[in-house]
Amino acid sequence: MAVYFIDGLNNIKALKAMGKQSRFQAFLERKIRSLRKAQRLAVTTHEVRRSLQEVLMSACLCGTLYVSLTVFDYQVSEILVMAVLLSQTMRYLARIQENYQRVAGAEAIHDSFHALLKETRAASERRSGGLMPTLNRGIRFEDVHFAYLKQREVLRGANLEIPVGEITVLTGPSGAGKTTITDLLLGFYDPEQGQVRIDGVPLTEIDIAAWRGMIGFVPQEIVLLHDSVYANVSLGDPKITQADARDALERAGRRGRCDCPFRRGLGTGDTGPAQGHCRTPRRTAGPRRTEHRRWNQPVPADERSSGARAVRAPRPRGDPGSPLRRSA
Incomplete structure (x- = not known):
């Protein structure tokens, strides 16, 4: 109930x-x-x-x-x-x-x-390899097959390249495999066949915790914590200073548009009006200089093919990341 x-x-x-x-x-x-x-x-x-x-x-x-x-x-x-x-x-x-x-x-x-x-x-998470990850060239999906609970394959022979320095957008209808691709990239699941390679190294041989530490994640459901803007941006990391958080807000284009006081509580933990005016915490993908960013949210797209499709665009000036965006 x-x-x-x-x-x-x-x-x-x-x-x-x-x-x-x-x-x-x-x-x-x-x-x-x-x-x-x-x-x-x-x-x-x-x-x-x-x-x-x-x-x-x-x-x-x-x-x-x-x-x-x-x-x-x-x-x-x-x-x-x-x-x-x-x-x-x-x-x-x-x-x-x-x-x-x-x-x-x-x-x-x-x-x-x-x-x-x-x-x-x-279903416990596997212990990954011990190689430290790098992201100098890009990410490659090689003949990847995947199905949930041994049912119909969501991905069948998927080949995809996500180069560094460009924005890669996955577009397609619901169920085409966009979220599955990003979940495989994050190491939440292992492909049944094929490989996911980071700079040519299989993801199974890479330290998955270190790899995830290089990623900034923006989920579909943006929920604010019952805390200050600074706490939402830093997520409790003591290494992140207020200056780092303010820099992240400015790089995300939200510094001047955020109505909430920087050190005071937001007063909301859900998707209320405060979030509409101050969507900073998740959109910044964290204040550190992430090597890779993942947006798992709808963006305008006219593409309505039967499967997911990757679309690339030049990286915004001054953005050091390699963004991957998922479009509904």
């Missing part, structure tokens, strides 16, 4: 823009009614079970007393001792049954947790 609510809050602007908030509200109300019904059923079942246990215990005691008095002709003192022992035994049996039901209810959670843990271990 919390997932639906959070998704609705994250997309409230789009819902209101299309006038769909009332439908989403009705959807949440249906989910809430279904949840309440399930909770009532669970509580009713638990209480009915407890009541039936008491009824069965009373019936069993009465039956035992009747048989002992009429059939076996036991003394009253003996019958009382038997009744106490039987009552205690049935109480312990009831506790055992209750604990067993709790274990049975938690078994599904236990199995799901261990299945998720096994899947997480299987």
Whole structure:
């Protein structure tokens, strides 16, 4: 239920823009009614079970007393001792049954947790090679094949060259493989066939942490931290000074357009109005002089081919990076 609510809050602007908030509200109300019904059923079942246990215990005691008095002709003192022992035994049996039901209810959670843990271990990030990366010539994809979860191939024999000193734009419709190419470049996945080479060196032989440290990343969903502009730009790196951060803002063209105080909090952690006026933190791709930058966001593009396509443009004057931009 919390997932639906959070998704609705994250997309409230789009819902209101299309006038769909009332439908989403009705959807949440249906989910809430279904949840309440399930909770009532669970509580009713638990209480009915407890009541039936008491009824069965009373019936069993009465039956035992009747048989002992009429059939076996036991003394009253003996019958009382038997009744106490039987009552205690049935109480312990009831506790055992209750604990067993709790274990049975938690078994599904236990199995799901261990299945998720096994899947997480299987998908753990590989330890990369030990070569230090360089980016003097460019990046090359050589006959790269890749598919998610062994399904239909997203990339089939992809060949791409990203030279240093130029802007490379990946354009194409959704599902053409633009994000997949950039994820392979970042080492999030390994190609099933082919190689990704950095200055001619396979990415699998390169120290992936050092390689990622050379990359400035701008995601599709730009979310500001609940902190100052400086903290958003530096991301907690003590080596980055205020002068470095201001230089990054100026190089990104946002220094004079950012309405937020440099050292004061932004007051937002989502995509609210403050972000529209101060989109600095992610657009600068960090204040350091990155060798490679990756924009994973929509940009205007008229290209609507069946697959992703690379378009290059000269590098802006004074920009030391080798940008790669993804276009929706």
